[in-house]
Every structure is written in structure tokens, then in C-alpha cells.
Amino acid sequence: MIVTVTPNPALDITYRVERLVPGTSHRVEDVTERAGGKGVNVARTLRCLGYAVLATGPVGGPAAAAFVADLAAVGIDTAFVPSPEPTRRSVAIVAGSQATLFNEAGHEVPESVWADLEAVVSSRCGRGDVVVVSGSMPTGAPVDLVARLTRAAGTAGAMMVLDVRGEPLARSLPLRPAVVAPNAEEAHETTGLANPVSAGRALVAAGAGCAVISRGAAGLVAVPPAGPALCARLPKPLAGNPTGAGDALKAAVAARLDGLPTVPDDPVWWSDTLRAAVAWSGAVVLQPVAGVADPTDVARLAGEVVIGPCP
Amino acid sequence: MIVTVTPNPALDITYRVERLVPGTSHRVEDVTERAGGKGVNVARTLRCLGYAVLATGPVGGPAAAAFVADLAAVGIDTAFVPSPEPTRRSVAIVAGSQATLFNEAGHEVPESVWADLEAVVSSRCGRGDVVVVSGSMPTGAPVDLVARLTRAAGTAGAMMVLDVRGEPLARSLPLRPAVVAPNAEEAHETTGLANPVSAGRALVAAGAGCAVISRGAAGLVAVPPAGPALCARLPKPLAGNPTGAGDALKAAVAARLDGLPTVPDDPVWWSDTLRAAVAWSGAVVLQPVAGVADPTDVARLAGEVVIGPCP
Numbered sequence: 001m002i003v004t005v006t007p008n009p010a011l012d013i014t015y016r017v018e019r020l021v022p023g024t025s026h027r028v029e030d031v032t033e034r035a036g037g038k039g040v041n042v043a044r045t046l047r048c049l050g051y052a053v054l055a056t057g058p059v060g061g062p063a064a065a066a067f068v069a070d071l072a073a074v075g076i077d078t079a080f081v082p083s084p085e086p087t088r089r090s091v092a093i094v095a096g097s098q099a100t101l102f103n104e105a106g107h108e109v110p111e112s113v114w115a116d117l118e119a120v121v122s123s124r125c126g127r128g129d130v131v132v133v134s135g136s137m138p139t140g141a142p143v144d145l146v147a148r149l150t151r152a153a154g155t156a157g158a159m160m161v162l163d164v165r166g167e168p169l170a171r172s173l174p175l176r177p178a179v180v181a182p183n184a185e186e187a188h189e190t191t192g193l194a195n196p197v198s199a200g201r202a203l204v205a206a207g208a209g210c211a212v213i214s215r216g217a218a219g220l221v222a223v224p225p226a227g228p229a230l231c232a233r234l235p236k237p238l239a240g241n242p243t244g245a246g247d248a249l250k251a252a253v254a255a256r257l258d259g260l261p262t263v264p265d266d267p268v269w270w271s272d273t274l275r276a277a278v279a280w281s282g283a284v285v286l287q288p289v290a291g292v293a294d295p296t297d298v299a300r301l302a303g304e305v306v307i308g309p310c311p
Numbered sequence: 312m313i314v315t316v317t318p319n320p321a322l323d324i325t326y327r328v329e330r331l332v333p334g335t336s337h338r339v340e341d342v343t344e345r346a347g348g349k350g351v352n353v354a355r356t357l358r359c360l361g362y363a364v365l366a367t368g369p370v371g372g373p374a375a376a377a378f379v380a381d382l383a384a385v386g387i388d389t390a391f392v393p394s395p396e397p398t399r400r401s402v403a404i405v406a407g408s409q410a411t412l413f414n415e416a417g418h419e420v421p422e423s424v425w426a427d428l429e430a431v432v433s434s435r436c437g438r439g440d441v442v443v444v445s446g447s448m449p450t451g452a453p454v455d456l457v458a459r460l461t462r463a464a465g466t467a468g469a470m471m472v473l474d475v476r477g478e479p480l481a482r483s484l485p486l487r488p489a490v491v492a493p494n495a496e497e498a499h500e501t502t503g504l505a506n507p508v509s510a511g512r513a514l515v516a517a518g519a520g521c522a523v524i525s526r527g528a529a530g531l532v533a534v535p536p537a538g539p540a541l542c543a544r545l546p547k548p549l550a551g552n553p554t555g556a557g558d559a560l561k562a563a564v565a566a567r568l569d570g571l572p573t574v575p576d577d578p579v580w581w582s583d584t585l586r587a588a589v590a591w592s593g594a595v596v597l598q599p600v601a602g603v604a605d606p607t608d609v610a611r612l613a614g615e616v617v618i619g620p621c622p
Contacts, residue, residue: 013400015413022331022404025412029450062373089324091402093333093413101336102326102404139340 002046002254003125003158005117005133005149006039006057007141008106009080010090011067012290020095035070036090036290038135038163041247042254044291045284047076049298051255054079056120058113058138061086079124081116083109088138099243106138114145118152127157128261130178130254134163134247143167150175159209159257163250165189173207178263180208181250184215196221197229197310209263212253212277214246220281221310222274226265231310232274234301238282244290245281252280271307278305313357313565314436314469316428316444316460317350317368318452319417320391321401322378323601331406346381347401347601349446349474352558353565355602356595358387360609362566365390367431369424369449372397390435392427394420399449410554417449425456429463438468439572441489441565445474445558454478461486470520470568474561476500484518489574491519492561495526507532508540508621520574523564523588525557531592532621533585537576542621543585545612549593555601556592563591586616 016030043055055076059067060083067087068078085107093100125131131153133146142148146168153160159178162169165186173180180203182190187199200211200223211223219233256273257263264270276298283297284290327341354366366387370378371394378398379389396418404411436442442464444457453459457479464471470489473480476497484491491514493501498510511522511534522534530544567584568574575581587609594608595601 015402015415017413020333020411022333022406022411023409025414027416028413029416031415062377066373091326091413095333098334100331100333102328102339102402103336104326104342105338105340 001052001054001125001129002258003054003056003121003129003131004039004043004046005121005131006037006055006135007117007133007145008088008136008138009035009037009040009057009059009067010088010103011063012036012090012092014092014094016094018095020093020098020100035067038247039132040071041244041291042132042134042251043071043076044074045244045248045251045280045293046255047074048291048293049251049255049280049295051258053077054124056080056117058083058085058109058117059087060084063087079120081113081120083113085109106136108140109138111142114142114148118148121149121152122156125153125156125158128259129156129158130161130257131158132161132163132250132254134250137164137168144171147171147175150177159260159263161250161254161257163246170206173203176207176209178209178257179212179253181212181214181253183246184213187211187213197223200229212249214249214281216242216245219278220249220274222270224265224267224270225263227267227270228309230270230274230307232278232305232307234278234282234304235306238285240285241288241290242285245284247291248280248284248293249277252277274307275302275305312363312365312436312440313569314365314367314432314440314442315350315354315357316432316442317348317366317446318428318444318456319399319447319449320346320348320351320368320370320378321399321414322374323347323401323403325403325405327405329406331404331409331411346378349558350443351382352555352602353443353445353562354382354387355385356555356559356562356591356604357566358385359602359604360562360566360591360606362569364388365435367391367428369394369396369420369428370398371395374398390431392424392431394424396420417447419451420449422453425453425459429459432460432463433467436464436467436469439570440467440469441472441568442469443472443474443561443565445561448475448479455482458482458486461488470571470574472561472565472568474557484514487518487520489520489568490523490564492523492525492564494557495524498522498524508534511540523560525560525592527553527556530589531560531585533581535576535578535581536574538578538581539620541581541585541618543589543616543618545589545593545615546617549596551596552599552601553596556595558602559591559595559604560588563588582618585618586613589616
């Protein structure tokens with residue numbers, strides 16, 4: 001089973017307007033609202049492509065029940081931890097192809113909530129399971145939160161996939177997460193190395209089982225447990241909505257790892273995994289809504305992925 | 312007693328950001344959230360300046376309880392009617408002195424909710440009370456809703472102050488509301504007359520007891536039941552936040568009418584009322600938050616108001 005942890009979930013509100021004119025008033029007829037956050041997007045993509053997934057994280061406030069119901073409605077199992085602080089909002093103003101985002105930072109959550117979250121990981125995970133921790137930390141979250149979750153997953157025998165940045169990532173590396181999957185900017189920020197291959201090697205040297213670094217439309221770079229660094233990409237960038245494309249990449253890696261005892265070092269397994277990661281990512285770009293992917297797009301794009309040792 | 316009716320209340324969410332850059336992502340640390348809508352602002356100003364007030368309108372969805380609690384916390388009595396539809400939001404992005412607003416249109420509310428709202432007006436109002444109906448109508452609201460509320464107030468012996476526009480205002484005029492108080496643009500839209508004095512006379516001819524038309528920083532125009540049209544303004548415009556200034560004007564008129572059997576035609580009463588209306592309005596401009604007014608500002612500004620027959 002795959003468990004996605006979203007430490008800082010958000011209620012994603014989308015307003016579609018004809019034009020955004022700063023300093024004026026806009027009447028908004030087209031409003032959509034859904035449970036969001038990076039870990040939630042990972043769960044959505046997994047579910048969309050037929051995988052069983054359990055989503056967790058802290059939720060609270062008046063929107064908590066609707067947040068959880070929104071995920072349950074699409075068949076995602078949920079084990080969210082009640083928080084006394086309201087779940088933050090993220091407002092996207094979409095005008096044509098332009099999106100302007102306002103992400104609330106999130107409230108400080110009491111320590112007991114983080115202890116409950118750790119307990120969910122400990123109690124719901126076992127050998128062969130995969131835990132994915134994704135996204136930002138709310139204001140005031142303990143800097144070792146992700147390390148604690150990594151330890152809990154490891155103790156339970158599950159593999160950890162991390163999509164977090166900065167200090168929370170750095171503190172988790174000694175606990176040997178199976179996969180770290182920051183984007184190129186985050187990897188640079190964490191390691192100080194601008195070249196993604198060098199940054200990936202540094203992350204592996206610091207304790208990660210392997211590193212998969214996304215570079216947006218330029219594809220991804222992987223530093224596997226053995227063999228050379230691999231680069232994978234589509235022959236040409238796709239037009240569409242890139243929101244959630246990075247999350248789909250982590251979803252694909254988690255899906256490939258699910259049920260395995262450890263991260264394989266077989267180059268063929270890696271090649272297939274990176275092919276899936278790029279294809280899942282691309283399929284999400286082709287959809288207007290984050291987290292959604294069409295299996296026929298995945299199948300078609302998988303045939304187009306270009307993979308090889310990084311130049 | 313004064314009753315404020317807000318047919319289309321909104322949860323007002325304010326995001327303060329350094330700069331609004333369309334097409335980019337903004338992390339928002341400064342979030343405020345409060346019960347809003349024009350009638351709610353009228354109630355806030357009345358309460359702020361020491362008047363007892365009952366606020367009503369439809370509320371629903373996860374935020375309903377917090378919406379009502381927010382008003383109760385400042386001493387406003389509430390008799391909101393439960394709606395199966397969630398209360399809309401209004402998001403203001405404030406960057407320095409620039410505000411960019413996104414107002415959700417609001418959901419269609421079932422007829423039973425409007426019947427309940429009419430019943431609140433009928434049961435809570437009596438002779439000498441004042442009812443203020445303010446603001447937009449939600450999508451799909453019956454076009455005669457305001458007329459029905461005006462009839463209910465009239466039957467109960469209460470005076471009606473209307474701050475609504477277009478067809479809902481036009482349909483209410485035959486029911487002889489005590490005061491209609493649109494802004495100049497709304498009066499123009501309803502009567503087809505660009506000159507506010509002419510528009511005010513047309514509204515009175517169509518059934519209103521009197522018309523008080525706001526012209527923003529240029530002050531107001533009143534067409535009282537007897538005597539010449541009066542113009543009132545501050546000697547120079549105030550710098551500040553004009554949100555809620557128009558609502559404060561209606562609040563002042565309602566406060567002056569409260570407890571009277573009918574709208575007086577005494578020119579001295581009118582002069583005092585317009586002086587109060589301009590001063591309340593100005594005091595709200597001086598505050599950063601809509602609906603709030605400092606009584607010392609009101610007292611000082613009242614001494615500065617220039618009133619006389621319109622040129």
C-alpha cells in the first residue's frame with residue numbers, strides 16, 4: 001500500500017475570470033473547490049491510475065469534513081489527523097492560460113497533532129509499503145518532523161519517498177529514505193550544487209537510497225543506487241497545465257516501489273521506472289486539473305520517453 | 312430597533328501581499344477573515360457607534376457558524392436564516408494601497424429560505440423599527456424579493472431603507488419604502504437619469520418616501536419628502552479606505568429614523584441627518600477595516616460638513 005503524507009494541506013479554490021485587472025473588482029461566477037496540497041495530488045494521481053492509496057495529514061476548521069469527503073468521493077482512503085487549526089486555503093485566479101496563486105502559509109499546529117501523524121504512519125504501514133511525504137511545512141512545524149516520519153516508516157519496514165526541501169530534507173537524509181525527489185531548484189538549495197547530477201550524488205552520499213530530481217519540462221535526472229546517473233525526458237515539451245506534474249512523478253516512483261522489499265538496483269527496473277515517471281508527469285500536464293491523468297495518455301507518452309545516461 | 316438584511320452575505324477574506332504580480336505564486340502570511348456583505352457592514356457601523364442592531368440574511372455551509380459568531384462577538388444580535396447553500400466568499404488582495412477584489416457571485420438559494428427571511432422581518436419588527444436591505448442579490452434570487460421584504464416591513468409598521476439596485480429596487484418603489492439610498496451610478500441605472508437630483512426626484516415620484524444618493528467623495532444628494540433637494544459633503548475628500556463608506560451613510564440614516572413613526576419632513580431634521588450621514592461615512596474612510604468608525608472622528612467631521620440646497 002502507498003501512504004501519502006501532506007504536512008500542509010490546502011483547500012484549493014479556483015476562480016476563473018476573463019481578465020485579472022489589479023486594483024479592480026471582479027465578479028466570479030466560476031468557482032471550484034477541492035482538497036489539495038502536494039501529497040494530496042500524489043494520492044489523486046495514484047488513484048486515478050488505479051492504485052490503492054491512503055492519504056493523511058492534519059486537517060481542521062470548518063472545511064475539514066468537506067476536505068476529507070472530497071478525497072473519499074474519488075476512492076482515496078483517508079486517515080487525516082484532526083487539528084485545532086483550520087486547514088489553509090490556496091486561491092488560484094485563472095484568466096485564460098495565466099494562473100495567479102495566493103497560498104496561505106498555514107497555521108502553527110500543536111505538537112500533539114504531529115505525534116498523531118507519526119502514529120498513523122507507524123500503525124498503518126508495514127513491510128513493502130511506501131510512504132510519500134510531499135510539500136511545504138506549515139509555519140512553526142518542528143524542523144525534524146520529516147525525519148521523525150522517515151524513522152517511523154523505516155521502523156515499520158516501509159520505504160520513504162521524500163518531496164520536501166531545505167532543512168527538513170537535510171535532517172532526514174541520515175535516516176536513509178529510499179528515494180528523495182526534490183525539484184532541481186530544491187536540490188540546489190539543499191546541497192548548494194547547481195548541477196542536478198552533482199546535487200543528486202550529494203543527496204545519495206548523505207544517506208538517500210537514490211535521488212530523482214525533476215527539471216520541469218526538461219525531464220528528470222536520477223541517481224540510482226548503482227550505475228550511472230540517468231536522464232529521462234519527452235522529445236518535446238507538452239503544452240498544458242504543469243500543476244501537479246511533479247507530484248505525478250513521485251506517484252509513479254511510489255507505484256513502482258509498492259510491494260518491493262527495497263529499492264532495486266537493476267538498471268532495467270530503473271529505466272522502466274523513469275519512463276513511467278516521465279509519462280505520468282506528462283499525462284497530468286495534458287489535464288486541466290491537478291492530479292488527474294488519463295491512462296491512455298500515460299501509455300502513449302511512455303512510448304515516447306527518451307532515456308539514457310546523463311550527458 | 313434597526314434590522315439589517317443582507318440577501319447575499321459574504322465571508323470577506325483579505326490577503327495582504329507585498330506586490331500582486333499576475334501569473335506568479337504568492338505566499339500569504341497575513342490573512343484576515345470576517346463576516347461581510349453590505350448589510351453586515353451597516354450593522355457593524357451601527358454597533359460601533361453604539362446602536363442596537365439585529366442582522367439577518369441567509370447563511371450556510373461550513374463557514375456559517377463562524378460567520379454568525381464573528382458578528383455576535385462584536386455585540387450584534389443575529390437572526391440569520393439557515394440555507395442549504397454555502398455562504399459565498401469575497402477575496403481581497405491588498406498590496407499597499409491597492410485592493411483587487413474577487414467576489415463570488417453566490418449560489419441559488421431555495422425559495423423556502425426567502426420565505427424564512429420574510430418571516431424574520433415580519434416577526435422581529437414593529438412600529439418605529441427600521442429595516443435596511445443592502446447589497447447584491449445572489450444568482451437566481453426572486454426579482455420581487457426586496458418588494459416582499461418591503462411589504463413585510465410595512466405591514467409590521469417598520470420603515471424600510473433600501474440600498475439595492477436595478478429591477479429589485481424598481482419593483483419595491485410602489486410599496487413606498489421610507490428611504491431609498493442607491494449610489495449615483497445605481498440611481499442612474501434605475502431611473503435612466505444621470506443627474507442625481509433628477510434621479511432622486513424620479514425615485515420619490517415612483518413611490519419612495521425620500522431618496523439619499525451617495526456620490527462617493529463628492530458627498531451626497533438628498534430629495535426629502537418636502538422642500539428643495541439638499542447637497543452635503545466634506546470640504547475636501549478624505550484619504551483612506553472607502554470600503555463601507557456608503558454602508559455607513561445608510562447606517563446613519565437608519566439610526567436617525569429609529570423610533571420615529573414616519574420620515575420627518577422638517578428641514579432641520581434633514582440637515583442634521585445628512586450631516587450625520589456624511590460624518591459617519593467619512594469616519595469609516597479613516598479606518599482600515601470596513602464597518603468600523605471612531606466616534607471622535609464622527610464628532611469632528613460632523614462639524615465640517617457643508618450642507619445646502621443643491622446648486
